Amino acid sequence: MKSILALFPLLVVVYLAFFTSSHGKEFQKCERSAYPPDKHAAVPLYEVDLDLPPLQRWAPLMKEKGPKIVAMVDDVKNLIRSVVSEKLYEILIKNLDKVATTLPYPxxxxMVGISALSGLPLSLVTMYNIFYEAFTLCTSIIAQDPSGYLYHGRNLDTGLFLGWDTxxxxxxxxxxxxxxxxxLEWKKNGTTLFHSISFAGYVGVLTAIKKDRFTLSVDKRFALNGGFMGLLEWILxxxxxxxxxxxxTREVxxxxxxxxxxxxxxxKTRLLAPVYFILGGMQPGEGCIITRYRDNFDIMNLGSSQTRSGSWYLVETNFDHWKNPPFFDYRRTLANQCMMESGQKNASLSLLYNVLSTKPILNKETVYSALMVARSGRIQAWTRECPDPCWPW
Structure with missing residues (x-):
């Protein structure tokens, strides 16, 4: 069983190669009518009070969502144990305990508070808070309309290779x-600092808006050492x-x-892992993709001659903008196609949502779609389903 599971990533690539050749044409049509989304899929709002002691900040959310977090983390734990040896699993858990105790305040x-409130061991709460960096694929788009108004949208896709239900x-x-x-509405001294779209019990930030300031989304970047070298340096x-x-990103x-x-x-901040930051602002032209190495960076600005897209929008998936994506990943190519077909005159939240709803930009990994506008402070998100035929990612 373990040898079969070890080959699973290769089997998925082979499957996608076949799927691309036999079904690719089904996914070339840009979605035009997905917006507005089903209101029943809207993501619920909760408050994080930063004036509370860190141990207590997540209590209301854990009371409601704690059992579901436990079930999900237990499932991930069992999936990992089915792939690696018991000895290696015990080493992993031991090191996650060590990692937790070295994390900065708060x-x-x-995470100690979440552990106490949910009943999960601290090692598993730590795993839950860092697994995103290993198992995600995402799409982020920033668009500017003819008047200079900026829109930011993203799909968060995660769960890759973690338990395919055949x-x-x-x-x-x-x-x-x-x-x-x-x-989440993050508040301090009774004032809202920012809003984010997140997972209950996840203390970091992946999608967020600061009203009258900027919007931010995070996409995984693949690199030879990923975040493993940084993690080893942290531990050893x-x-x-x-x-x-x-x-x-939360500090920012x-x-x-x-x-x-x-x-x-x-x-300019030294990072534990490479990543893409997609940042939008208030003024015309304030949009960029920051491609991060652990120590260095590349910035592609909205309207830059570097872009492979139009001058009025940016698209980032999980590949460097100066490289072609692999043959089995149509997301960036199709997002560019859909944006260009619509044109800048139609730049809007509805356009972004429709593009994010186009298969395979929308895929079986897509957990939610989010839309943001810094100038109005508007942020909305909806959980997503991708009915068959639909790509695994």
């Missing part, structure tokens, strides 16, 4: 994360002079006062 304290054609983890998807060499991606959302300040912080 992340460690918040009967229902779904990823088990993606299915379990949908009811855990929440909109006590190298703390690096930031966890989702912790850095709490502290940055402008698009420019956020851009600088996201570009």
């Amino acid at each position: 992340f460690y304290e918040e 009967k229902n054609h779904t990823w088990r983890v993606a299915e379990q994360l949908r009811p855990l998807t929440v909109q 060499f006590d190298d703390r002079d690096q930031s966890w991606v989702a912790f850095l 959302m709490q502290e940055a006062k402008s698009f420019a300040e956020a851009q600088t912080k996201l570009s």
